[in-house]
Each structure stands twice: as C-alpha cells, then as structure tokens.
Amino acid sequence: MTSALPRFGLLAGIFIFLTAWPGMPALAASLDDLIASRPAFSGGDLPARTTASCGQVRAMAQGVGDGAGGNEPDFRVDLSVAGILTSVRTDCALWYLTMCNLPDLRIMCVAYQQNEMKAGDFVFIKGGFRRVDKNHVLLDPCLANQVDGTPGGEANK
Secondary structure, eight states, X not given: OOOSHHHHHHHHHHHHHHHHTTHHHHHHHHHHHHHTTOTTEEETTSOOSSOBOHHHHHHHHTTSOOSSSTTOOSSOEEEEEXXXXXXXXXXXSOEEEEEOOTTSOEEEEEESOOTTOOTTOEEEEEEXXXXXXXXXXXXXXXXXXXXXXXXXXXXXX
C-alpha cells in the first residue's frame, strides 16, 4: 500500500511554485527600483553597495516610508550606516544603540548583544529599515560592530 503523503507533498510544491512565481519578478523589480539610487540600502540580509554616514541617510531615505504607514515597502529593506554611537541602553533582553543627531535622521539599532560598545565608539550598523517619523529610523533586527580605527577608517574605505 502506498502513502498519499509523498504525492500530496509534490502537488503542494507544484502549486506553491506556480502561484508564487508570477509575483517574484515584480518583487525583484520593486526592490531594484527602491535601492537603485540608495546605495546604502539593500534587500534583507544582503550586502549594500556602500555604507552611509549620518549626513547621507536623510537624503537616501527620502521616499522610503513616512512613519505613518505610507510608502512602506512590502519586503524587508536593510540600511548600512557607520558613525559614532550617541547612546547604548538595555532593557535586560535587548540592546538599543543610537547613532546620529539632528538635523540628521536619528537611528536606533535594536540588537541582541552590546559587544562591549559604548557611547562615543565608531561603529557599523546594518538592519531592517523602518521609518518611525520624519526624524527617526529604527533598524530591527540589527547587527552592530565596532570599527577598528577612527572615523574615516575601515568603514569608509
């Protein structure tokens, strides 16, 4: 006697492939359009073409979400930034690393580890971009690493 499970699995796989495939080119085109003029942005967990400084983020983020649910992409977009941490705080579960001051966009990186970082350290952060309001961005999830050297060092090469 044969089981129907392998046959069902194959049929389900074919159904998913046939129904999901038509949307894939549109998703890729939308991501490509979004990041074309924004080199510090990338698809989720993919490398960016460059790392932005605090002074570059506001212009690059123009038109990507407005903090009120408008212009939000339907897919994960990451932002890569290097700069000096302005604060490091924790709630005993997560770490909240902030970077950049007004008139630049304020950026908060939500991370699982402190990695010995403190305010004043020059760091590289990369994470899922969400515009909170006109002056604040949240990167969640986010990875943060100290950069060897000083501003203008490895992160800006």
